[in-house]
Amino acid sequence: MNDVLLEMRGITKTFPGVKALEDVTLAVKRGEIHAICGENGAGKSTLMKVLSGVYPTGSYDGEIWFDGKPVHFAGIRDSEAVGVVIIHQELALVPYLSIAENIFLGNERRGRGGLIDWNKTNAEARELLTSVGLDENPVSPVIQLGVGKQQLVEIAKALSKDVRLLILDEPTAALNDVDSAHLLDLLRRLRDRGITCIMISHKLSEITAIADSTTVIRDGHTVETLDMSSGDVTQERIIRGMVGRDLDSFYPDRVSEPGPEVLRIEDWSVWHPVQPRKVVDHAALNVRAGEVVGIAGLMGAGRTELAMSVFGRSYGRNISGRLYMHGKEVRARTVAEAIDNGIAYATEDRKRYGLNLIADVRANVSAAALGKLARAGWVNGNEEIKVAEQGRRDMNIKTRTVLDTVGTLSGGNQQKVVLSKWLFTDPDVLILDEPTRGIDVGAKYEIYTIINRLVAQGKAVIVISSELPELLGICDRIYTLSAGRITGELPIGEATQENLMALMTMEKELAG
Amino acid sequence: MTSTKPTARPQDAPADGGSAQNAAAQNESAESASAAALHVGTSDPFALITRNLRQSGIYIAFVVIVALFAALTDGVLLSPGNITNIVLQYSYILVLAIGMVILIIAGHIDLSVGSIVALTGAVSAVLVIQHDQPWWVGIVAAVAVGTAVGAWHGFWVAYVGMPAFIVTLAGMLLFRGLTLQVLDNVSLSPFPGEYQKVASGFLNGLIGGQGYDAFTLLIAAIAAAGYAVSVFRTRLARIRYEQPVESFPLFVTRVVLVAAVVMYFAWQLAHARGLPIVLIILAVLVIAYGLMTKNTVFGRQVYAIGGNLSAAMLSGVKVRKVNFWIFVNMGFLAGIAGVIYSSRSNGAQPAAGNMFELDAIAAAFIGGAAVAGGVGTVVGAMVGGLIMAVMSNGMQLMGVDQSTQSVVKGLVLLLAVAFDIYNKRRAGASR
Numbered sequence: 001m002n003d004v005l006l007e008m009r010g011i012t013k014t015f016p017g018v019k020a021l022e023d024v025t026l027a028v029k030r031g032e033i034h035a036i037c038g039e040n041g042a043g044k045s046t047l048m049k050v051l052s053g054v055y056p057t058g059s060y061d062g063e064i065w066f067d068g069k070p071v072h073f074a075g076i077r078d079s080e081a082v083g084v085v086i087i088h089q090e091l092a093l094v095p096y097l098s099i100a101e102n103i104f105l106g107n108e109r110r111g112r113g114g115l116i117d118w119n120k121t122n123a124e125a126r127e128l129l130t131s132v133g134l135d136e137n138p139v140s141p142v143i144q145l146g147v148g149k150q151q152l153v154e155i156a157k158a159l160s161k162d163v164r165l166l167i168l169d170e171p172t173a174a175l176n177d178v179d180s181a182h183l184l185d186l187l188r189r190l191r192d193r194g195i196t197c198i199m200i201s202h203k204l205s206e207i208t209a210i211a212d213s214t215t216v217i218r219d220g221h222t223v224e225t226l227d228m229s230s231g232d233v234t235q236e237r238i239i240r241g242m243v244g245r246d247l248d249s250f251y252p253d254r255v256s257e258p259g260p261e262v263l264r265i266e267d268w269s270v271w272h273p274v275q276p277r278k279v280v281d282h283a284a285l286n287v288r289a290g291e292v293v294g295i296a297g298l299m300g301a302g303r304t305e306l307a308m309s310v311f312g313r314s315y316g317r318n319i320s321g322r323l324y325m326h327g328k329e330v331r332a333r334t335v336a337e338a339i340d341n342g343i344a345y346a347t348e349d350r351k352r353y354g355l356n357l358i359a360d361v362r363a364n365v366s367a368a369a370l371g372k373l374a375r376a377g378w379v380n381g382n383e384e385i386k387v388a389e390q391g392r393r394d395m396n397i398k399t400r401t402v403l404d405t406v407g408t409l410s411g412g413n414q415q416k417v418v419l420s421k422w423l424f425t426d427p428d429v430l431i432l433d434e435p436t437r438g439i440d441v442g443a444k445y446e447i448y449t450i451i452n453r454l455v456a457q458g459k460a461v462i463v464i465s466s467e468l469p470e471l472l473g474i475c476d477r478i479y480t481l482s483a484g485r486i487t488g489e490l491p492i493g494e495a496t497q498e499n500l501m502a503l504m505t506m507e508k509e510l511a512g
Numbered sequence: 513m514t515s516t517k518p519t520a521r522p523q524d525a526p527a528d529g530g531s532a533q534n535a536a537a538q539n540e541s542a543e544s545a546s547a548a549a550l551h552v553g554t555s556d557p558f559a560l561i562t563r564n565l566r567q568s569g570i571y572i573a574f575v576v577i578v579a580l581f582a583a584l585t586d587g588v589l590l591s592p593g594n595i596t597n598i599v600l601q602y603s604y605i606l607v608l609a610i611g612m613v614i615l616i617i618a619g620h621i622d623l624s625v626g627s628i629v630a631l632t633g634a635v636s637a638v639l640v641i642q643h644d645q646p647w648w649v650g651i652v653a654a655v656a657v658g659t660a661v662g663a664w665h666g667f668w669v670a671y672v673g674m675p676a677f678i679v680t681l682a683g684m685l686l687f688r689g690l691t692l693q694v695l696d697n698v699s700l701s702p703f704p705g706e707y708q709k710v711a712s713g714f715l716n717g718l719i720g721g722q723g724y725d726a727f728t729l730l731i732a733a734i735a736a737a738g739y740a741v742s743v744f745r746t747r748l749a750r751i752r753y754e755q756p757v758e759s760f761p762l763f764v765t766r767v768v769l770v771a772a773v774v775m776y777f778a779w780q781l782a783h784a785r786g787l788p789i790v791l792i793i794l795a796v797l798v799i800a801y802g803l804m805t806k807n808t809v810f811g812r813q814v815y816a817i818g819g820n821l822s823a824a825m826l827s828g829v830k831v832r833k834v835n836f837w838i839f840v841n842m843g844f845l846a847g848i849a850g851v852i853y854s855s856r857s858n859g860a861q862p863a864a865g866n867m868f869e870l871d872a873i874a875a876a877f878i879g880g881a882a883v884a885g886g887v888g889t890v891v892g893a894m895v896g897g898l899i900m901a902v903m904s905n906g907m908q909l910m911g912v913d914q915s916t917q918s919v920v921k922g923l924v925l926l927l928a929v930a931f932d933i934y935n936k937r938r939a940g941a942s943r
Contacts, residue, residue, distance in 0.1 A: 311826075312828070314825065314826060334830075336828040353820075356823055357819070358882075359819050359886065363812065363815070378808055379807050382753040385753065
């Protein structure tokens with residue numbers, strides 16, 4: 001009993017018309033890393049919001065015991081007072097404030113007369129940064145840091161609050177492999193210092209690597225808690241718990257029969273929009289009809305920059321190089337021209353760049369090709385709904401009607417809306433930037449199936465992904481990108497995680 | 513060609529994306545789900561009201577306010593003469609609100625419309641009164657100047673990339689100053705009779721009537737019939753496309769209700785001075801812009817830009833072009849408002865149009881437009897403007913002084929936006 005730090009018993013949380021959690025139990029042992037798995041919408045984030053007091057006591061049924069005592073959190077301040085700190089998926093840092101200011105935001109180190117003691121603030125911040133392994137000046141603004149380092153600042157902020165139970169919601173979702181490894185290392189060190197940690201993650205490889213136990217949640221119920229210390233719990237075992245049945249394969253099979261070349265770029269260079277440096281450097285690649293081509297690269301390698309510059313020069317300046325569609329050089333200087341030429345680009349950040357979240361499914365699906373539904377500028381609204389319905393059926397978008405607001409859909413369904421939108425432009429080549437980021441295993445499989453269907457129809461697909469197993473699972477050919485240069489091109493038969501990683505880091509080693 | 517092997521298909525598993533929220537929908541096939549939507553979505557009047565609470569809320573508020581002031585003024589508010597007065601007094605604010613709500617939907621604002629009203633009225637007055645030009649030259653010149661001012665704003669916002677707040681704040685000072693220069697700091701009046709007709713003329717007596725104007729009633733009847741035909745055709749088209757429609761009795765009730773309101777309104781007008789010319793102008797603009805925002809590529813792109821600028825750009829929307837033209841349009845409408853206002857006040861004054869921008873902005877927000885953009889309708893803005901109009905007019909009739917009127921209007925604006933935010937938060941919490 002004494003080795004249990006946190007116990008949540010019989011938690012039931014109801015939203016108007018929806019039971020998000022039902023009789024959920026969770027027991028976290030002192031000093032362990034406890035992973036929580038479940039598909040999107042299973043109730044993981046809701047459970048953590050109950051725990052951290054975002055949903056105050058009284059708005060849910062059930063009990064929370066912390067350190068052997070029942071607790072009732074009326075707000076996030078109450079939970080932080082006993083040492084429960086949550087780090088949300090979307091980081092909550094103020095970009096133009098310094099690292100130190102962010103760390104002590106709401107918890108300022110005050111000196112005489114209530115004024116902020118800057119010496120103390122910065123000195124303590126420096127100590128905290130050292131303890132998370134971040135070598136940065138505490139007075140530099142947070143905006144200058146990459147996402148990985150910002151994540152570390154968040155952890156330093158949690159440490160400043162004398163954290164006993166640290167909750168991380170998808171901590172590595174936006175991180176590349178190197179930064180992720182860094183973060184997991186840090187979590188291990190925190191565990192050694194006696195800090196208990198709850199981690200929500202979709203990346204099962206990380207969970208099997210780091211977690212001491214794993215609780216699986218499905219449809220608002222606790223399915224099971226697995227003891228990971230024995231080491232014989234496999235990813236497949238966890239997935240079985242998440243989806244309720246075995247998943248023989250992450251990736252649907254496909255017979256590859258590439259046709260003629262669809263898109264080719266040559267000598268493609270792109271300059272950063274503000275800084276005087278090249279983000280893409282003399283890149284050349286091609287993709288054929290019925291082929292899935294992957295682009296692998298670490299964060300900052302220029303993957304998104306390359307894709308967006310090809311897509312109507314929507315990123316960068318001084319773009320030079322040649323773009324061929326079906327063997328003919330084309331002009332695609334605006335997004336509209338790129339779409340006209342049969343190029344589609346589904347962004348990596350669908351909420352910020354891909355969707356109008358306050359509009360309905362229908363308006364989002366038609367957004368990139370509204371002209372196809374219009375005569376003399378007048379949109380045929382009925383035809384538009386028909387198109388949206390078509391997308392909903394083809395993609396299996398789970399929504400009540402196409403007039404539902406896109407913001408209310410789950411990540412996987414939002415991604416399917418994005419795909420429907422681009423398919424409606426009838427593209428010859430689809431560039432999918434992180435098409436499965438932040439979506440659950442089941443929806444991932446559906447996205448892969450859709451990709452397979454598209455190439456079967458003769459479309460060409462370029463997939464950009466941070467997850468190497470994903471690229472290895474769905475591509476015919478993979479290019480590696482490092483510091484803006486294409487450093488390799490491997491047919492799928494020759495590619496392994498190891499040789500891809502070697503190519504992806506090549507430039508750095510040469511430079512270092 | 514290629515084959516997909518349906519090994520284990522997790523989408524068949526009960527675990528899903530949206531949890532219990534759409535558990536009902538996913539257990540059924542797509543067809544039966546949409547059949548359910550047909551029922552849930554539209555036949556049930558309660559569902560209709562709650563689903564469009566933001567929109568219907570404003571109509572309910574309007575009815576309540578009209579009833580309240582009608583009671584407080586012993587029915588004077590709805591008397592024929594007073595209804596005519598409300599139309600004449602607030603028409604130019606409503607014209608401005610049309611342009612304003614479009615800007616607000618796109619995420620912009622225009623603080624300069626009051627100054628543009630003054631400037632365009634002044635240009636017209638100088639031409640017609642000082643230079644003895646015919647009345648229509650004044651009108652054309654005013655609208656042209658307004659459009660040019662809109663293009664000026666559009667250039668800075670769309671192509672230079674400045675925030676509209678700053679550009680039009682500058683414009684507010686700039687064009688007020690130009691008004692003073694054009695007028696040489698004095699008021700000009702009066703306009704010739706034809707020019708005055710724009711704002712205070714009536715179409716009546718064209719086909720006679722006993723104590724009332726039959727022509728007004730005829731026009732209103734045509735309008736009501738046109739409305740009925742157009743919604744019926746929409747309904748048929750929706751049925752042809754197998755989309756949910758409201759149940760037939762509900763549909764008929766709605767059409768009859770709208771027709772009754774239109775005819776009552778016309779009946780009152782017919783018993784006063786007939787059909788105001790400015791009402792015709794306003795009706796044409798509301799219908800044209802209402803359709804434009806809802807049913808054209810351009811209008812839909814305005815919503816897309818306001819909803820998510822980056823997503824709109826990456827969907828091939830020519831954002832700069834759209835932004836430029838909605839400012840040109842605002843200038844154009846401000847020019848028309850300038851003509852109406854100068855015609856109504858029968859002259860041009862250096863201080864004309866003061867604070868009009870705030871009334872127009874308030875109308876848009878009371879009418880359900882969102883501060884962050886992406887949401888709002890022309891019709892909503894009209895109702896928002898009419899709420900303000902009825903309140904002002906009602907309070908004037910009751911002899912409430914100007915200061916209290918201002919306090920009440922301020923509170924209504926505050927509450928309207930608070931309601932909007934409350935609604936959004938509720939929508940967010942139910943995710």
